[in-house]
Amino acid sequence: MSWLNPESAIGLLAIPILCVLYLIRERAKRQETTVFLWRRALSERSAWSRMRPWVSAAWRSAVVVLLVLAMAAPILGPRETRTRDFVFVLDATLGMHATDVQPSRFEAARSAAQEALSKLGPLDRAALIVVGGEPHVDVPLTIDRQPLEVALHSTAADWLEGDCEAAVQAADLMLRDSPGGVILLFSAQAPNEKSRLSDAQLLVATFADSPTNTGVVSLSARRIAHNPASDANDASPARQLVARFTQTGSPRTVKLQWLVNREVAAEQELQFEEGRATALFNANVGDDVEVRLAADDDFALDDSASLTLSSESIQFADVDGTDVVVSGQSNPLPEFETGQQPARPAHRWFFGLALLVWLGEWLAFLVGVTE
Amino acid sequence: MSRLAEQTLDLSRWLRQTAGLNWRGRWFGERPSHGVQAGIEAADSRDYATGDDLARVDWNRCARLDELVVRQYFGSELRALDIWIDHSPSMNVDDGAKLQWAKRFAALLALQAIDQGETVRIFQVADDCRAIGGVARGRPRLCRLLNQLEASSTSARPLQLAAAARQYLNVVQSGPTLLILSDVFEIESARFVEAFRLLSAAKVNAALIQLHTQAEANPIETGRWKLADVEGGGEQTVTLRDEDLAAYQAEFARYMQGMRRVCHRAGAIWARVPVDAGFDQVVRVLAGTSRLGRAR
Numbered sequence: 001m002s003w004l005n006p007e008s009a010i011g012l013l014a015i016p017i018l019c020v021l022y023l024i025r026e027r028a029k030r031q032e033t034t035v036f037l038w039r040r041a042l043s044e045r046s047a048w049s050r051m052r053p054w055v056s057a058a059w060r061s062a063v064v065v066l067l068v069l070a071m072a073a074p075i076l077g078p079r080e081t082r083t084r085d086f087v088f089v090l091d092a093t094l095g096m097h098a099t100d101v102q103p104s105r106f107e108a109a110r111s112a113a114q115e116a117l118s119k120l121g122p123l124d125r126a127a128l129i130v131v132g133g134e135p136h137v138d139v140p141l142t143i144d145r146q147p148l149e150v151a152l153h154s155t156a157a158d159w160l161e162g163d164c165e166a167a168v169q170a171a172d173l174m175l176r177d178s179p180g181g182v183i184l185l186f187s188a189q190a191p192n193e194k195s196r197l198s199d200a201q202l203l204v205a206t207f208a209d210s211p212t213n214t215g216v217v218s219l220s221a222r223r224i225a226h227n228p229a230s231d232a233n234d235a236s237p238a239r240q241l242v243a244r245f246t247q248t249g250s251p252r253t254v255k256l257q258w259l260v261n262r263e264v265a266a267e268q269e270l271q272f273e274e275g276r277a278t279a280l281f282n283a284n285v286g287d288d289v290e291v292r293l294a295a296d297d298d299f300a301l302d303d304s305a306s307l308t309l310s311s312e313s314i315q316f317a318d319v320d321g322t323d324v325v326v327s328g329q330s331n332p333l334p335e336f337e338t339g340q341q342p343a344r345p346a347h348r349w350f351f352g353l354a355l356l357v358w359l360g361e362w363l364a365f366l367v368g369v370t371e
Numbered sequence: 372m373s374r375l376a377e378q379t380l381d382l383s384r385w386l387r388q389t390a391g392l393n394w395r396g397r398w399f400g401e402r403p404s405h406g407v408q409a410g411i412e413a414a415d416s417r418d419y420a421t422g423d424d425l426a427r428v429d430w431n432r433c434a435r436l437d438e439l440v441v442r443q444y445f446g447s448e449l450r451a452l453d454i455w456i457d458h459s460p461s462m463n464v465d466d467g468a469k470l471q472w473a474k475r476f477a478a479l480l481a482l483q484a485i486d487q488g489e490t491v492r493i494f495q496v497a498d499d500c501r502a503i504g505g506v507a508r509g510r511p512r513l514c515r516l517l518n519q520l521e522a523s524s525t526s527a528r529p530l531q532l533a534a535a536a537r538q539y540l541n542v543v544q545s546g547p548t549l550l551i552l553s554d555v556f557e558i559e560s561a562r563f564v565e566a567f568r569l570l571s572a573a574k575v576n577a578a579l580i581q582l583h584t585q586a587e588a589n590p591i592e593t594g595r596w597k598l599a600d601v602e603g604g605g606e607q608t609v610t611l612r613d614e615d616l617a618a619y620q621a622e623f624a625r626y627m628q629g630m631r632r633v634c635h636r637a638g639a640i641w642a643r644v645p646v647d648a649g650f651d652q653v654v655r656v657l658a659g660t661s662r663l664g665r666a667r
Contacts, residue, residue, distance in 0.1 A: 030592075031601045032464075032598040033587060035603070035607060038598055038607065039607065044618055053610050
């Protein structure tokens, strides 16, 4: 709290002046022959009656204090504009598909990010970094909320692994010239090292409710080979790919995504029977096909998991992303301080309050509560 | 003649005209005597008053002049009227209204008593009892006594009736009539109780006229005050409100009732006189007190 007119505090001298006047008035002296009778009569006064002069004095002093406060024009907030820069780092990696947090980790993280965004001050700047595969800046630092809201709304969880720590470092770099900048990380897991940050403050909200590791598995078979012998009479070089999976846990849902040349070609849910499931996909020769899975419980590949191209089996050369997301516990985003606009002097409130107190004192005087 | 004496004579004339009959009997002349009353020498005669003994009526004169008068005799016992005037500081408030009233009233009674052939002594009372002048008998001595009375001033010491009574009883020969003119504002009620007990034991025929101002009985000023005790010293700062005034009035009334009870137990007359009330009202009060013969 600061004061617009602190010199008005001299008005507080009115209180001792009033006290002196009160004492002077008190000194009106009269010769009494029956002081002993007065003492007896006054000794029968109630406690409230004895306190009443002090209550009156306190009441009137309160009016003076409030008037002085009103003249001093207190400012109950910052006197100057204070802005902060925020970088939202949204984890949209493979592991965020897990559904141990309803509806999914990613959806929960996105909602939290939207909520945090709504709390920012009107002059605060914000940026959005989405971590899906390589971290990328979706929205640079801006005061405009709309692109941030649109970006948050349109971003979906990726099927790639990513590096949140690298994203945090990138955010720290963005905030290099923004003292007091804040990095808000929405992820399934807090980054291991925070000491690398230069000046920015890192606040992490985690979204995971699994006591054990959550299996989110990505299988990929690179470059479907061309078989001249079998493809010679075949006008359509399409090949049916078969992926077989074995689960060891009890996943509620396992999602599977087929990517052809890094583009999502199809999505389907795996139906496990006796712990096994099979997924089919038609791909062309020469395509770069990837299969990605997300489950919310222990999940392991069958030793013989493979992509089958017709009769030819192609062993997975790359098995990405097993155990990319570990167990964890959800933690909400800690409270953070946003930028503030300058507060207006609250002198009107104090004037109003002084008027009310004065009216109250006057009414109390009329009904005989004070004197 | 002093101003006090002039006023006294005026009052005396007025008193005779308005309430003279009621004033006789109790405090002057026919009061009970503790000594031998064997007077046979006619001294004077006066108009008959209600209650006079019919045996003393001068029937010859009545038959001759058609006047109903009673004869008065010189007795062997010297009849004396002693008057105490409280000279404590509390009597000097409000420009000495109470003290002035007491002096005027004492002078009036002294004049009446002298006219009745009695001797008069006036005492100045505070924490002691000192005679003002000597024994007055006859008007010339009375005038001198009144001059001395007028010159007397208040004492700086508070009232102590018990001490005064002890000192008084040391010099009193026989049971006189004692009239006490005082406000009796003593903090310790036990002292004036003791004073009246001593007077009663010495068979002093006492009467107390308790003086006060109307402001003392019914104060009306509220607000912040520093009350300075003129008797005991000391000050008390108070904020007086209407309910405090009411409580004080009740306390004052209780105090007066207490004084009345004390006098009643001691067989003394008690009357309460607001000195700043009209004199006729005062006389009416005192006349009523006299007729009843006891405090009310």
